[in-house]
Amino acid sequence: MHDLRFIRQSPEEFDRGLARRGLAAMSPQILALDAKRRATQTALQDMLQRRNEASKQVGLAKRNGDDADALITEVQSLKDKIAADEESAKSLEAELTGILEGLPNLPADDVPEGGGEDDNVEIRQVGTKPAFDFEAREHFDIGETLGLMDFEGAAALSGARFVVLRGALARLERALGNFMVDLHTGENGFAEVSPPVLVRSEALYGTGQLPKFAEDLYRTEDDYWLIPTAEVPLTNLSSGAIYDAGDLPQRLTAWTQCFRSEAGAAGKDTRGMLRQHQFGKVEMVCVTHPDESDAELERMTGCAEEVLKRLEVPYRVVTLCTGDMGFGARKTYDIEAWLPGQGMYREISSCSNCGEFQARRMNARFRTKGEKGTRFVNTLNGSGLAIGRTLIAVLENGQNADGTVTVPEVLRPYMGGLERIEPVKGTGK
RNA sequence: GGAGGGAUGGCAGAGUGGUAAUGCAACGGAUUGCUAAUCCGUCAUGGGAUAAAACUCAUGCGGGGGUUCGAGUCCCCCUCCCUCCGCCA
Numbered sequence: 001m002h003d004l005r006f007i008r009q010s011p012e013e014f015d016r017g018l019a020r021r022g023l024a025a026m027s028p029q030i031l032a033l034d035a036k037r038r039a040t041q042t043a044l045q046d047m048l049q050r051r052n053e054a055s056k057q058v059g060l061a062k063r064n065g066d067d068a069d070a071l072i073t074e075v076q077s078l079k080d081k082i083a084a085d086e087e088s089a090k091s092l093e094a095e096l097t098g099i100l101e102g103l104p105n106l107p108a109d110d111v112p113e114g115g116g117e118d119d120n121v122e123i124r125q126v127g128t129k130p131a132f133d134f135e136a137r138e139h140f141d142i143g144e145t146l147g148l149m150d151f152e153g154a155a156a157l158s159g160a161r162f163v164v165l166r167g168a169l170a171r172l173e174r175a176l177g178n179f180m181v182d183l184h185t186g187e188n189g190f191a192e193v194s195p196p197v198l199v200r201s202e203a204l205y206g207t208g209q210l211p212k213f214a215e216d217l218y219r220t221e222d223d224y225w226l227i228p229t230a231e232v233p234l235t236n237l238s239s240g241a242i243y244d245a246g247d248l249p250q251r252l253t254a255w256t257q258c259f260r261s262e263a264g265a266a267g268k269d270t271r272g273m274l275r276q277h278q279f280g281k282v283e284m285v286c287v288t289h290p291d292e293s294d295a296e297l298e299r300m301t302g303c304a305e306e307v308l309k310r311l312e313v314p315y316r317v318v319t320l321c322t323g324d325m326g327f328g329a330r331k332t333y334d335i336e337a338w339l340p341g342q343g344m345y346r347e348i349s350s351c352s353n354c355g356e357f358q359a360r361r362m363n364a365r366f367r368t369k370g371e372k373g374t375r376f377v378n379t380l381n382g383s384g385l386a387i388g389r390t391l392i393a394v395l396e397n398g399q400n401a402d403g404t405v406t407v408p409e410v411l412r413p414y415m416g417g418l419e420r421i422e423p424v425k426g427t428g429k
Numbered sequence: 430g431g432a433g434g435g436a437u438g439g440c441a442g443a444g445u446g447g448u449a450a451u452g453c454a455a456c457g458g459a460u461u462g463c464u465a466a467u468c469c470g471u472c473a474u475g476g477g478a479u480a481a482a483a484c485u486c487a488u489g490c491g492g493g494g495g496u497u498c499g500a501g502u503c504c505c506c507c508u509c510c511c512u513c514c515g516c517c518a
Contacts, residue, residue: 041476045487052448052487055499059447062498072498079498200509242439367439372456372472374439 001360002100004034017106020113020322030099037092044085051075051082101205102212105357107322108294108331114321120334121321126305127314129338134401138341139392140272143169145403147424149273161262163273163388168421172394172407173280175414176387177255180282180307184384188303190253190284195233197256198224203236206362208328208354215263218277226259230283231381238287239362242374248366249296250287253384255280273388274346280387286380289366290356293378294331297353301333304349304384311408313393314338316345330355335385337393348389351382 007014011027018026054075061068112121143149148169154162165173184190204210204225209217209232218226227233234252243250258281262268269275284303288296301317308315320332329352336345356376359365365374398406405421412418 038476041487045476048487051498055497056447058498063447068498075498367455370456 001357002103002106003360004030004096004100007031008034014106018103020107020111021104021325022115022323023103026099026103030096033092033096033099037089037096040085040089040092044082044089047078047082047085051078101361104325104327105330105354107325108353108355111325111331112319112321113323115323116321117324119321120318120324123317123319123333125314125316126309127312127338129314130340130397132340132399132401136340136343136396137399138272139274139339139395141341142395142399142403142405143273145423146405146421148421151272158277160270161275161277163276167424168415168418169391171415171418172411172421173387173391175411176390176394177280177282178414179310179411180384180387180390181253181255183307183310184253184282184284184303188251188284188306190251190303193234193237193252193254195230195237195254195256197227197230197233197259199227199232199236201225203232203239206236206239207232207358208361212327216261218259218261227256228260229258229281229381229383230254230256231285234283234285235287235358235379235381236362238359238364238377238379241364241377243287243366243377245289245366245368248287248289248377249292250285252285253282255282255387257281272392274392276388279389282384282387284351284382284384287364288378288380290375290378293353293355293380296378296380297331297333297351300380300382300384301335301351304335304351304382307385307390308335308337308348308393310410311390311394313390313397313408315348320350326350326352328352328354328357330357337389339393339396340399341396346389346392348393349383349385352380354379354381 002014007027007030011031015025015027018024054071058068058071058075060066061071112119114120137145140149140151143165144151146169148166150164150166151162153164157164181192185192198220201210201223204217209228217228220226233256234254237252238250257278259278262275262277265275273279284300286293286296286300305315305317315335315337318334318336320329320334325332332350332352334347335349335351337348338344339346355378358379359376364377364379366377367374394408394411395405398408400406400420403423407415407418407421
């Protein structure tokens with residue numbers, strides 16, 4: 001949500017931000033609406049003032065036993081006018097809010113300009129791509145050869161974009177989640193949270209998925225929504241909060257299932273488990289002082305990178321350009337893991353600084369000792385990491401010519417010491 | 430699912446139709462100085478005014494409607510929280 005006072009003060013700057021997002025200037029329309037709203041409000045207030053005075057006099061007159069009919073008639077005649085003005089003030093307000101809540105966050109100054117994915121800027125590549133003396137296969141080949149990745153069974157249960165993992169792959173998924181949460185809580189300073197995955201619409205409004213992106217979400221018949229990411233519950237834990245500045249930053253992590261309708265992704269990544277309706281993800285959320293959020297974004301991205309480093313998966317970090325950033329973000333780093341089977345880097349984490357955009361929607365503030373009043377906090381979120389995609393990366397980077405997969409060393413303690421995942425004889429069907 | 434209770438400022442908490450008490454915390458100031466106390470003011474949001482204030486007006490008692498000259502207070506609808514009962518992993 002945008003600050004109307006900022007738009008009033010710096011309309012050019014506001015429009016410049018929108019333009020960088022590829023959007024038309026909105027400040028003329030917004031300011032016109034705002035001026036109209038304020039004029040209406042002022043007129044309304046004058047009438048209310050008169051009504052209040054007259055009403056007070058009626059009270060006095062009645063107490064003194066005087067005649068108050070003239071005053072009563074006057075106020076009654078104001079009534080229709082007041083009601084009409086209230087009505088139009090309210091609808092102007094609603095119109096204004098409707099516009100403001102549909103506009104994305106403005107990009108930070110250092111975000112590269114661009115229209116889409118192709119204009120993202122690579123910052124660094126880390127790790128060494130594995131050199132295979134055979135043709136690298138994609139994860140679904142590897143998984144099906146192992147007999148442990150079952151798309152048919154999943155289709156029978158749930159349809160397309162689901163998977164059933166079995167045996168060592170099911171355990172690998174669990175191992176990844178445990179490893180990531182242990183890393184973030186043990187070394188990266190995050191507090192572990194186990195939140196609901198069903199939330200109210202208010203929570204989704206707070207992080208910005210609603211009202212604009214309802215079609216991407218699953219909704220229950222009794223009006224709960226399935227979270228598309230644990231960013232929603234973790235960030236909204238700060239909804240309505242007033243922190244002491246000393247209690248910031250708040251760093252939270254959670255391993256949850258995430259649910260996405262993938263309404264706009266028809267035909268994209270249909271094969272395999274790259275893009276699913278349901279997937280596990282370890283999420284990191286930070287709530288910071290406004291002066292700290294830029295540094296926190298670097299830190300958080302580093303925390304996500306550390307997961308891949310330890311898993312020995314090569315990756316690169318890109319800064320998303322203005323055209324590829326999500327709705328609530330003012331700056332985003334994507335981490336893309338190297339997938340030898342695809343011969344491509346694919347997104348495995350997205351770390352965003354949302355500034356005070358979400359905090360305004362949630363009314364999340366902090367107070368500094370010695371200062372008057374409160375200010376909005378800044379919020380950040382990042383995957384640390386998406387589990388399904390990490391599993392893909394581990395399979396593709398750890399694959400061997402004989403169809404087995406080498407388990408990264410850091411995961412072995414979570415896998416009962418298992419060093420290699422071997423194909424199973426028969427699928428048990 | 431059934432029954433009941435509740436929602437008022439940062440927090441606590443009064444207020445049954447006529448200007449939203451009071452306490453705590455916080456901020457500004459005054460005063461006196463033995464780890465502090467005392468006093469005064471400020472202490473929700475928005476409009477107008479202003480360089481910024483002072484100032485001024487309105488709104489604000491969970492949300493939305495209604496009754497009334499006037500609603501925190503009365504009526505209707507809704508939401509959320511709590512308690513008890515039932516069911517349940």
